[in-house]
Amino acid sequence: xxxxxxxxxxxxxxxxxxxxxxxxxxxxxxxxxxxxxxxxxxxxxxxxxxxxxxxxxxxxxxxxxxxxxxxxxxxxxxxxxxxxxxxxxxxxxxxxxxxxxxxxxxxxxxxxxxxxxxxxxxxxxxxxxxxxxxxxxxxxxxxxxxxxxxxxxxxxxxxxxxxxxxxxxxxxxxxxxxxxxxxxxxxxxxxxxxxxxxxxxxxxxxxxxxxxxxxxxxxxxxxxxx
Amino acid sequence: xxxxxxxxxxxxxxxxxxxxxxxxxxxxxxxxxxxxxxxxxxxxxxxxxxxxxxxxxxxxxxxxxxxxxxxxxxxxxxxxxxxxxxxxxxxxxxxxxxxxxxxxxxxxxxxxxxxxxxxxxxxxxxxxxxxxxxxxxxxxxxxxxxxxxxxxxxxxxxxxxxxxxxxxxxxxxxxxxxxxxxxxxxxxxxxx
Numbered sequence: 001x002x003x004x005x006x007x008x009x010x011x012x013x014x015x016x017x018x019x020x021x022x023x024x025x026x027x028x029x030x031x032x033x034x035x036x037x038x039x040x041x042x043x044x045x046x047x048x049x050x051x052x053x054x055x056x057x058x059x060x061x062x063x064x065x066x067x068x069x070x071x072x073x074x075x076x077x078x079x080x081x082x083x084x085x086x087x088x089x090x091x092x093x094x095x096x097x098x099x100x101x102x103x104x105x106x107x108x109x110x111x112x113x114x115x116x117x118x119x120x121x122x123x124x125x126x127x128x129x130x131x132x133x134x135x136x137x138x139x140x141x142x143x144x145x146x147x148x149x150x151x152x153x154x155x156x157x158x159x160x161x162x163x164x165x166x167x168x169x170x171x172x173x174x175x176x177x178x179x180x181x182x183x184x185x186x187x188x189x190x191x192x193x194x195x196x197x198x199x200x201x202x203x204x205x206x207x208x209x210x211x212x213x214x215x216x217x218x219x220x221x222x223x224x225x226x
Numbered sequence: 227x228x229x230x231x232x233x234x235x236x237x238x239x240x241x242x243x244x245x246x247x248x249x250x251x252x253x254x255x256x257x258x259x260x261x262x263x264x265x266x267x268x269x270x271x272x273x274x275x276x277x278x279x280x281x282x283x284x285x286x287x288x289x290x291x292x293x294x295x296x297x298x299x300x301x302x303x304x305x306x307x308x309x310x311x312x313x314x315x316x317x318x319x320x321x322x323x324x325x326x327x328x329x330x331x332x333x334x335x336x337x338x339x340x341x342x343x344x345x346x347x348x349x350x351x352x353x354x355x356x357x358x359x360x361x362x363x364x365x366x367x368x369x370x371x372x373x374x375x376x377x378x379x380x381x382x383x384x385x386x387x388x389x390x391x392x393x394x395x396x397x398x399x400x401x402x403x404x405x406x407x408x409x410x411x412x413x414x415x416x417x418x
Binding site for chain 1: 245246247248249250251252255297298299300301303304305308337338339340343344347348351390391392393396397398399400401402403404405407408411
């Protein structure tokens with residue numbers, strides 16, 4: 001049980017995507033105009049990530065190592081098609097809001113990164129826990145970033161007005177530049193907080209976030225094959 | 227003619243695939259350490275994006291639509307792109323070894339670059355014809371390369387500047403991207 005909890009909870013803080021493991025930045029930047037969109041995207045990712053981890057870990061011993069990436073992509077793509085159809089049926093406005101980023105879940109490095117780094121090497125239950133934890137962490141991060149941008153950009157959170165009457169929306173936040181700057185500053189804030197926290201506990205200076213795209217594992221794939 | 231000119235300008239500057247549409251951030255932050263690498267990555271992306279859009283357009287038009295399989299778009303497109311990348315890799319290895327040497331290591335990464343799938347899907351959603359698809363995808367990829375090169379140039383400079391520990395690396399890269407995106411934002415007034 002404690003193993004499962006460990007795998008589940010690491011996605012919530014220690015390896016929180018996209019802040020700690022810098023994975024899946026494109027949807028993070030693109031769909032967080034409002035908290036609603038961030039939450040919707042996050043839920044879609046939870047669905048795909050948990051099921052893809054489950055399936056990949058079930059068939060992990062059947063897949064030859066050479067074609068594993070192709071297999072992961074097919075599994076992820078099938079799940080994404082399922083999500084697309086479900087969203088078209090039950091959440092059409094959200095589907096339209098998220099636009100091309102729903103099909104693009106398939107190339108989100110979180111899915112393939114977790115498949116490669118975790119699900120293809122671990123039994124079923126830990127893989128599901130890992131997928132669920134990472135998915136929930138991703139959802140929370142997206143919702144938080146969305147709420148922050150919505151708060152300053154529109155003066156609302158989840159569509160409910162929260163700012164005072166004379167508040168002038170700061171439209172920089174909801175445009176593309178705001179997304180980059182906002183995420184960059186949040187990452188810097190996380191780094192600062194963790195090194196401050198480590199120093200307070202008297203430990204060694206915290207490891208700065210593994211913030212290279214290397215954490216997605218994609219970059220090493222080409223080398224291994226050749 | 228005018229129409230195509232506008233399409234190119236808007237794809238490169240106004241709706242820059244990276245800075246305005248947020249596609250392809252992973253290589254943008256990962257492969258922008260020096261100008262040489264980003265040049266190779268950019269060239270590989272241009273090459274693959276144009277081929278992938280052409281292929282996916284053909285498949286959509288002559289296979290998926292006639293057999294009403296359009297709901298399989300995502301899965302078919304990603305498979306086509308993955309196969310295409312493998313094929314291009316083998317082809318270059320055989321036919322143009324110098325080019326393979328220059329682009330080879332970037333090719334496998336491109337399958338999971340969301341710009342490739344993204345551009346193919348954008349072309350479908352905008353209902354472009356084949357010529358427009360090719361022009362648009364070429365221009366978008368050039369826009370991506372431009373952003374990547376600019377970023378690499380800036381990053382080489384701030385490798386040697388003194389930054390607080392917390393903001394080094396990706397956070398600084400993202401803030402930088404934000405400022406560049408702000409600069410590109412100004413182009414929006416150009417086409418109305």
